[in-house]
Amino acid sequence: MTAPPAPSPLRPSAPTRSTVSATSTVMGDGTTASSRARRRWRRAVVPLVVVALLALAALLAAVLRPATSGTPLAPDNPEPNGGRALAQVLERQGVTVEHVRTSAEVARAAEPGTTLLVTSTFFLLPDQVDVLADTGADLVLAEPDWTALDSLTDGALDTGWADSTSTTVLAPECADPDARAAEGIDSDGSGLTSYGDATMCFPHPEADTFGERQYAYAVWDDDARRITAIDDATLLTNARLADEGHAALALRALGRNDHLVWYVPAFEDTGVEGGGVQPTGSLLPSWAGPVGAQLVVVVLVLAVWRGRRLGPVVTEPLPVTVRAAEATVGRGRLYRRSRSRGHAAAALRAGTARRAAARLGLPRSAGAPEVLEALARATGRDTAQVADLLYGPPPTDDAGLVDLTRRLDELESEVHRT
Amino acid sequence: MAITWRAVAVTALGVVVVLVLPVPIVVVGWAVLVVALVALDVALAASPRRVEITRSVPVSVRLTEASRSTLLLTNRSGRRLRALVRDAWQPSAGATGNRHRVDLPDGESRRVVTALLPTRRGDRLADKVTIRSVGPLGLAARQVSLEVPGRLRVLPEFASRRHLPSRLARLRELDGRTAVQVRGAGTEFDSLREYVIGDDVRSIDWRATARRSEVVVRTWRPERDRRVMIVLDTSRTSAARIGDLPRIDASMEAALLLSALAARAGDRVDLLAYDRRVRAQVAGTGGPRLLPALADALAPVDPALVEADWPSAVAAVQQRLSQRALVVLLTSLEPAAVETGLLPSIAPLAKDHTVVVASVADPEVAQLRSARGTTAEVFDAAAAERTELERAAVTIRLRQRGVEVVDALPDDLAPRLADTYLALKAAGRL
Structure with a gap:
């Protein structure tokens, strides 16, 4: 009972460390070549099937190309900017519509007695325009540009400068039966002017600066063929075909002959047979191909070399460790977002009062008047001033809050000095 | 290949x-x-x-x-x-x-x-x-x-072992001290020795003095063979990271230092790691085998993302304790968690035993509280102030129930808890 505490043999510094080693022996993983092959096959079969299905789907998609396109004014384009509505109505009326993209095809398809619709002359080179003239077919030009129009009509027609934003419906005001049948169109084009004996219809309301009338539709009869020009190609689109008299005008202009060649000039076509741009490969030396292929092989082998890991990636089972202050920071953000300056100020005031009271040795049960009294005495300030600081109205803006915080810090530091 | x-x-x-x-x-x-x-x-x-x-x-x-x-x-x-x-x-x-x-x-x-x-x-x-x-x-x-x-x-690293020598020295000072400083209901009679000037005259043993030629005083020593039960909370609040380590690591340091000290003071130390069930326990081990057993039991304990079940934890503690003991709860003073879980169930425990709640405080909150740079930082400071007020309120409510509260930064928790243990021992409250 009275014996002093026995000195413990324990070295008090640390848990003693075990130096016993644990051992384990392993050879191979119990697999054979055939079992590994079976396992690999089982693992690979699903990805292989997926890849095969994807390849099949791609093949089917390539074979069953959709019969539609997105080219503006193309007869197979069902979008608002396409021309499929017009083409289908024409076909139902017995007109055969042939869709072509190059001037070579135009030369082959168009002949006297057919109608050739040119949806745009913007990409056409002078040679290609000549091809159009040489066909001898009746031409319908949708929104032609000046050079093409000038060369096709020998200067009888020209493009104008009409205000393209007008929304008034234009009346035909001419003798052309097609225009009269249409009764009215709403053209947003820049207008056409005549310098010859062309029939001009649908005059725009305003003349240009030279006093020339601007027309939306022109028919010029050569001895051999008829050239019709519309200054606004969008009249033919699916979106606007049903408006006003657009359908009547377009159907009558394009349905004049049994065969219609619908020419949507392709950007890459230059009119030269066999394509305009030479393939880049022909400029390279002959050994470039095989060497390039060999370099591709080298890169593949390099990828295989670098891509094979020495064993799997080891993961670390991490405990969930959230920063403990996270909740406090979140509450601070809530104060900020909701601009709760009142709550923030109350917390700061209460904290200051608690610490100051503790420093002054006041009991925790001390009421507000006692705390104020003690603080005023300790800091040498007026009681009313301290009361206003600790229990005054909440600040109304952020600057007020910062200022209050600063004054609270001052008060606390003065208590500290006492 | x-x-x-x-x-x-x-x-x-x-x-x-x-x-x-x-x-x-x-x-x-x-x-x-x-x-x-x-x-x-x-x-x-x-x-x-x-x-x-x-x-x-x-x-x-x-x-x-x-x-x-x-x-x-x-x-x-x-x-x-x-x-x-x-x-x-x-x-x-x-x-x-x-x-x-x-x-x-x-x-x-x-x-x-x-x-x-x-x-x-x-x-x-x-x-x-x-x-x-x-x-x-x-x-x-x-x-x-x-x-x-x-x-x-x-x-566990047991970095707090550097605090052990100084605490052991304090423990030895408690031994053989006269009753002047240590007079409590629980102090045990140790031995008789010669009176020296400064001793309390009330501790003079007159009967022994009468038998001998000099004045003899009784000396006292702290109680021995008391039980210390350390309960380590492994619930979600112990997963929160403070500095670079989860809160539970700081708690473990404190548990190891307290165990080392209590073992040297001759007390029996039991440990229970608990959230909704027992995660680890060390019981009935004493002497040199205690610390290795504790370290081995604590090493694989990781925080579980569940809410602590305090009623059943208290029941588990009471089931393991027959006599009055020091119960140390290593948890956190998270106001919401304490209000709903710990406070209601701690009263019966505090009635039967001496209870200490030890919590790891967050230095980052103190930093946030003193930041004044921008308006946003002032709002953060207000939030930190509110957090500290709530912790203070919870501390007061725990103290009202007769519970000692130690709230310290991660590095300070272990020595502070050891000091609290020594203070309780000196006051004879074990």
């Missing part, structure tokens, strides 16, 4: 051949040649599945101490083994330099050593051992990753 840089070089050599003979068939032919060489090399390589691997690793090591994992490789393939061996461990095992080149004739053995420097407490597990056996041409290799089990138990 794997290929080496030589296979890439041989393929690249094909570029020269193709330049000399620029026809596509040469490209294909060279590729076939490379594939054939690689296949031949793989076929001639020693089988990595016929290598015997024996791993030996220490059972346990203290955090921040270096250790090593040893692999004994024995070549039983019948061929010469040229291989690259990787001894993979979890990243936190700190296995640096774990790739080894070995060149083993048939039937021979070699030892490869991987240095380990664990960075986290708990069980660190070895991952697979990968052997890449290169063929005689050095073009390609056979590769296999094998499961060779290995486990290194990383014990």
Whole structure:
């Protein structure tokens, strides 16, 4: 009972460390070549099937190309900017519509007695325009540009400068039966002017600066063929075909002959047979191909070399460790977002009062008047001033809050000095 | 299977051949040649599945101490083994330099050593051992990753042991002290000694004085063989990170220091790690085996993301205690968690035992509180102020129920808890 505490043999510094080693022996993983092959096959079969299905789907998609396109004014384009509505109505009326993209095809398809619709002359080179003239077919030009129009009509027609934003419906005001049948169109084009004996219809309301009338539709009869020009190609689109008299005008202009060649000039076509741009490969030396292929092989082998890991990636089972202050920071953000300056100020005031009271040795049960009294005495300030600081109205803006915080810090530091 | 840089070089050599003979068939032919060489090399390589691997690793090591994992490789393939061996461990095992080149004739053995420097407490597990056996041409290799089990138990660092000598000195001061300072209901009579000036005259033993020629006083010593029950809360609040470590690690440091001190003071220490069920416990171990047992029991304990079940924890504590004891709850003063869980169930415990609640405070909150730079920081400071007010309120409510509260920063918690223990012992409240 009275014996002093026995000195413990324990070295008090640390848990003693075990130096016993644990051992384990392993050879191979119990697999054979055939079992590994079976396992690999089982693992690979699903990805292989997926890849095969994807390849099949791609093949089917390539074979069953959709019969539609997105080219503006193309007869197979069902979008608002396409021309499929017009083409289908024409076909139902017995007109055969042939869709072509190059001037070579135009030369082959168009002949006297057919109608050739040119949806745009913007990409056409002078040679290609000549091809159009040489066909001898009746031409319908949708929104032609000046050079093409000038060369096709020998200067009888020209493009104008009409205000393209007008929304008034234009009346035909001419003798052309097609225009009269249409009764009215709403053209947003820049207008056409005549310098010859062309029939001009649908005059725009305003003349240009030279006093020339601007027309939306022109028919010029050569001895051999008829050239019709519309200054606004969008009249033919699916979106606007049903408006006003657009359908009547377009159907009558394009349905004049049994065969219609619908020419949507392709950007890459230059009119030269066999394509305009030479393939880049022909400029390279002959050994470039095989060497390039060999370099591709080298890169593949390099990828295989670098891509094979020495064993799997080891993961670390991490405990969930959230920063403990996270909740406090979140509450601070809530104060900020909701601009709760009142709550923030109350917390700061209460904290200051608690610490100051503790420093002054006041009991925790001390009421507000006692705390104020003690603080005023300790800091040498007026009681009313301290009361206003600790229990005054909440600040109304952020600057007020910062200022209050600063004054609270001052008060606390003065208590500290006492 | 794997290929080496030589296979890439041989393929690249094909570029020269193709330049000399620029026809596509040469490209294909060279590729076939490379594939054939690689296949031949793989076929001639020693089988990595016929290598015997024996791993030996220490059972346990203290955090921040270096250790090593040893692999004994024995070549039983019948061929010469040229291989690259990787001894993979979890990243936190700190296995640096774990790739080894070995060149083993048939039937021979070699030892490869991987240095380990664990960075986290708990069980660190070895991952697979990968052997890449290169063929005689050095073009390609056979590769296999094998499961060779290995486990290194990383014990808590017990960095707070540096506080132990000073606390032991204080403990010795308590021993043999006169009743002047230590007069309490629980103090035990120790011995008689001669009166020296300064002793309380009330502690003079008159009967003993009468028998001898000099004045004799009674001395007292702190009680011995008291029970200390440490309850480590492993619930969600212990997972929160303070500084670089989860809260539970600071709690463990405190538990280890208190146990070391109490064991030296002659008290019996039990430990219970609890959230909704018992995660670890140490009971009935004393003397030199206590600290190793504690460290081993605490090492694999990780926080569980569940709410602590305090009523059942209190029931478990009461079931294990028959006499009055010191119950230390290592938890956190999270206002919401304390209000709903700890406060209602702590009253019966505080009635029967001396209860200390020890909590790890967050230095970051104190930093936030004193930040004044921008308006946003003032709002953060207000939030931190509110947090501290709530903690203070919870502390007061706990104290009203007769519970001692120790709320300290992670580094201070262990010494502060030890001081509280010494103060309770000096006051005879154990």
